[in-house]
Amino acid sequence: MVKKRCFILAIIGSWAISGVAAAQYSQADVEAGFNLYNANCITCHGANGDSIPGVNLRTNQFRRAVTDADLNRLIQTGIAGTAMPPGRYTTADLAGLVAYIRSMRDFAAAPPRGDALRGQTIFEEKGNCTSCHRVNGKGSRVAPDLSDIGAIRSPDALQRSLIDPTGSMLPLNRYVRAVTRDGKTITGRRLNEDTYTVQLIDTEERLVSLIKSELREYTVLKTSAMPSYKEKLTSADLDDLVAYLRTLKGAR
Amino acid sequence: MKASVRCVLLAMLLLFLVIPILRAQVSNERLLRAADEPHNWMMYSGTYASQRYSTLSQIAPANVKNLEQKWIFQAESLEKFETTPLVVDGIMYITQAPSDAVALDAKTGRVFWIYRYFVSPDARPCCGSVNRGMAILADTLFLATLDAHLVALDAKTGRPIWNTKVADATAGYAMTVAPLVVEDKVIIGVAGGEFGIRGFIAAYDVRTGREAWRFNTIPGLGEPGHETWQGQADAWQHGGGAIWTTGSYDPVLNLTYWGTGNPGPDWNPGLREGDNLYSDSVVALDPDTGKLKWFFQFTPNDPYDYDSTQVPVLVDANWNGSPRKMMMWGNRNGFFYVLDRATGQFLAGYPFVKVNWASGLDAKGRPVHTPQPENAPTFPGVQGGTNWYSPSYSPRTGLFYLSAWEDYASVFVKEEQKYEEGRRFVGGRPTSPIPGGQNIPSLKRGPINVWTEAAGHGAVIAIDPRTGDKKWKFLMTDVTDSGILTTASDLLFAGGREGYFHALDARTGELLWNVSLGGQVASGPMTYQVDGKQYISVAAGHSLFTFALRE
Numbered sequence: 001m002v003k004k005r006c007f008i009l010a011i012i013g014s015w016a017i018s019g020v021a022a023a024q025y026s027q028a029d030v031e032a033g034f035n036l037y038n039a040n041c042i043t044c045h046g047a048n049g050d051s052i053p054g055v056n057l058r059t060n061q062f063r064r065a066v067t068d069a070d071l072n073r074l075i076q077t078g079i080a081g082t083a084m085p086p087g088r089y090t091t092a093d094l095a096g097l098v099a100y101i102r103s104m105r106d107f108a109a110a111p112p113r114g115d116a117l118r119g120q121t122i123f124e125e126k127g128n129c130t131s132c133h134r135v136n137g138k139g140s141r142v143a144p145d146l147s148d149i150g151a152i153r154s155p156d157a158l159q160r161s162l163i164d165p166t167g168s169m170l171p172l173n174r175y176v177r178a179v180t181r182d183g184k185t186i187t188g189r190r191l192n193e194d195t196y197t198v199q200l201i202d203t204e205e206r207l208v209s210l211i212k213s214e215l216r217e218y219t220v221l222k223t224s225a226m227p228s229y230k231e232k233l234t235s236a237d238l239d240d241l242v243a244y245l246r247t248l249k250g251a252r
Numbered sequence: 253m254k255a256s257v258r259c260v261l262l263a264m265l266l267l268f269l270v271i272p273i274l275r276a277q278v279s280n281e282r283l284l285r286a287a288d289e290p291h292n293w294m295m296y297s298g299t300y301a302s303q304r305y306s307t308l309s310q311i312a313p314a315n316v317k318n319l320e321q322k323w324i325f326q327a328e329s330l331e332k333f334e335t336t337p338l339v340v341d342g343i344m345y346i347t348q349a350p351s352d353a354v355a356l357d358a359k360t361g362r363v364f365w366i367y368r369y370f371v372s373p374d375a376r377p378c379c380g381s382v383n384r385g386m387a388i389l390a391d392t393l394f395l396a397t398l399d400a401h402l403v404a405l406d407a408k409t410g411r412p413i414w415n416t417k418v419a420d421a422t423a424g425y426a427m428t429v430a431p432l433v434v435e436d437k438v439i440i441g442v443a444g445g446e447f448g449i450r451g452f453i454a455a456y457d458v459r460t461g462r463e464a465w466r467f468n469t470i471p472g473l474g475e476p477g478h479e480t481w482q483g484q485a486d487a488w489q490h491g492g493g494a495i496w497t498t499g500s501y502d503p504v505l506n507l508t509y510w511g512t513g514n515p516g517p518d519w520n521p522g523l524r525e526g527d528n529l530y531s532d533s534v535v536a537l538d539p540d541t542g543k544l545k546w547f548f549q550f551t552p553n554d555p556y557d558y559d560s561t562q563v564p565v566l567v568d569a570n571w572n573g574s575p576r577k578m579m580m581w582g583n584r585n586g587f588f589y590v591l592d593r594a595t596g597q598f599l600a601g602y603p604f605v606k607v608n609w610a611s612g613l614d615a616k617g618r619p620v621h622t623p624q625p626e627n628a629p630t631f632p633g634v635q636g637g638t639n640w641y642s643p644s645y646s647p648r649t650g651l652f653y654l655s656a657w658e659d660y661a662s663v664f665v666k667e668e669q670k671y672e673e674g675r676r677f678v679g680g681r682p683t684s685p686i687p688g689g690q691n692i693p694s695l696k697r698g699p700i701n702v703w704t705e706a707a708g709h710g711a712v713i714a715i716d717p718r719t720g721d722k723k724w725k726f727l728m729t730d731v732t733d734s735g736i737l738t739t740a741s742d743l744l745f746a747g748g749r750e751g752y753f754h755a756l757d758a759r760t761g762e763l764l765w766n767v768s769l770g771g772q773v774a775s776g777p778m779t780y781q782v783d784g785k786q787y788i789s790v791a792a793g794h795s796l797f798t799f800a801l802r803e
Contacts, residue, residue, distance in 0.1 A: 032368060035368065035370045035436075036370065038370075038373070039370045039373075090328075092328070134409075134411075137406070137413050141406070141408050141409055145409055145411050147411060181734065191363075191364050191365060192362060192363050194362065197357075197360055197362050199357060199362050199363065199364050201364075201408060201409070205408055207343050207355065207357075207364045207408060208358065209357030209360055209362055211360070211366070
């Protein structure tokens with residue numbers, strides 16, 4: 001009986017964890033959560049989520065919470081008898097906080113394998129990354145800004161993005177291609193979309209809003225415009241690049 | 253030969269690449285000539301002269317009844333929505349409370365990006381966690397935050413470029429003002445007049461965020477004007493003089509003009525004897541250095557909280573037969589002023605609402621104080637004859653328009669108070685002269701049938717600056733915190749606390765159109781044009797409403 005219960009718990013536990021792993025948190029939520037975490041949580045929990053002895057948010061295993069709903073409740077009620085105070089947040093803020101705390105799991109504590117300084121040179125020269133990406137005001141806005149990518153992506157995820165850009169592209173960063181009635185083709189990174197309209201930043205870094213009924217063609221592209229760097233860079237180069245990207249924690 | 257042809261072709265190609273980029277950016281030149289591109293609204297008050305007058309005329313008295321709502325943007329905040337949008341080439345930039353920035357498509361209201369600024373819990377706003385808008389230069393937006401930071405944002409992405417701490421929020425410093433860009437500097441001022449701050453106006457390098465200069469609105473030891481702070485020894489250190497509405501700029505005189513707030517503590521002038529310079533004043537500063545060129549004080553030793561935080565309206569017109577560079581000012585103290593903006597010389601002044609705190613203005617524009625007996629009502633009351641709500645001047649009608657609170661009074665009560673950092677420092681309180689009445693009247697605050705005419709009411713007033721005559725008035729039952737917009741088709745747009753938004757005939761005050769927006773208008777309406785269509789935008793309640801003519 002005891003064994004059986006353990007078994008069931010284990011199944012539920014692994015289901016819960018895998019469920020968490022599969023959940024899609026939007027980058028916007030993770031970023032909003034990052035800000036909220038820095039404003040409200042960092043003093044006690046620390047930048048790496050492990051400042052309180054016995055509490056390591058990065059493990060994503062909590063004594064009093066399994067599901068996102070549990071985390072939600074815990075953040076709101078606090079934990080009586082501990083220093084964890086109740087917090088008043090909007091539903092959107094809570095979603096952001098949970099998304100960020102969940103994302104912390106991926107922040108492997110392992111020290112970087114590469115050299116960040118060399119990585120920056122690769123980013124700006126050999127890799128030509130600034131022709132699409134922007135870091136702290138330098139580079140193009142065509143692809144996502146990477147000024148705080150080290151704070152919102154794990155080193156593993158960064159590595160994956162470099163090797164398999166399409167496979168690791170978030171829906172948030174999809175490009176769209178539209179052809180207007182007069183035959184003009186517009187491509188750009190999708191910023192917002194609804195039933196009737198789409199907002200994007202085009203290849204000339206202009207903010208563009210389109211009304212779908214006025215388009216001849218409209219496609220959301222599911223392949224990334226970024227090339228894979230698997231063959232373009234050596235594995236040492238890739239390590240350096242990841243080491244550099246990890247240092248980007250944003251200026252807010 | 254071949255090489256030079258290639259060179260020329262390359263140069264041409266580069267030029268073609270560069271031209272659209274230059275066009276897309278808001279240059280200083282474009283800001284100076286903002287009136288020449290009325291399809292855009294590139295700064296808080298429309299142009300550096302701050303007339304809130306647009307030469308757009310597609311929407312006119314004959315067709316204004318065909319206005320229809322095109323889109324609504326609902327803010328993610330239940331605070332008062334005081335923003336004036338910027339529009340540049342079809343993209344709109346607004347702020348939502350407390351200190352967020354949003355980029356929208358001006359035709360559809362759909363969002364490109366939102367920058368969410370997380371205000372420090374140390375922020376101590378006196379009167380609402382609001383924000384009135386941004387400034388833009390090139391591809392950079394400038395946002396002043398509630399916890400007294402100035403943030404530069406990439407207008408394309410909403411990403412922060414730099415973030416400068418302007419002042420200490422724990423000591424009661426806050427910012428709600430829309431910044432003003434002049435040349436390579438972005439100018440702001442600090443709020444906190446109810447927290448015993450020492451106010452200042454400061455300029456920051458647009459590229460780096462580094463402070464270029466700072467003008468203290470309360471002179472320090474050894475500075476001229478310091479002697480106007482007597483009474484308590486450290487009175488000047490907590491003397492207020494806050495800034496919370498955007499200034500104006502005259503590029504020919506190279507002066508920037510800013511209205512300053514009340515002296516602190518608000519209601520106990522005995523703790524700060526003297527004129528209390530430069531509180532309740534307009535200061536004319538050199539935008540390159542922050543040096544004071546001249547000042548004019550509206551309310552010396554103010555015991556009523558009559559902030560002079562109004563938008564300075566710059567008008568070039570004939571005065572007594574000769575051309576004059578003037579500044580027109582509807583003050584919270586109930587008087588309308590005309591000044592020479594090159595020198596600060598007082599040209600004329602008239603009360604525009606019932607006033608009994610002063611019997612009039614002397615030849616230099618200084619009020620003749622007539623303090624009312626204890627427990628007797630003082631007109632205008634604490635919120636003033638007008639307040640921060642943007643007025644408008646139409647060069648076509650030659651009239652000055654403002655939102656006024658008529659027949660409105662408060663009873664002021666003095667109290668002793670000691671300064672403590674970060675705590676309210678007001679030295680008394682205003683009360684309603686009506687038994688059981690609200691200190692600040694509004695229908696919204698209680699059952700609607702408690703209203704009496706003794707509480708006062710709102711109005712849009714058209715003033716002839718030459719005589720002080722009121723050409724017309726548009727009366728409202730409730731009071732109003734609305735800014736005013738006029739256009740070249742002689743339309744005037746304004747709202748009020750009742751949640752209506754009106755179009756009036758700017759010449760006669762006749763009501764031509766109105767719509768119920770369901771929430772108070774506490775912002776300045778503005779207008780712009782995209783793809784040949786004129787739009788009118790106004791924040792009301794917790795949403796931004798945009799109108800255009802029915803197709």
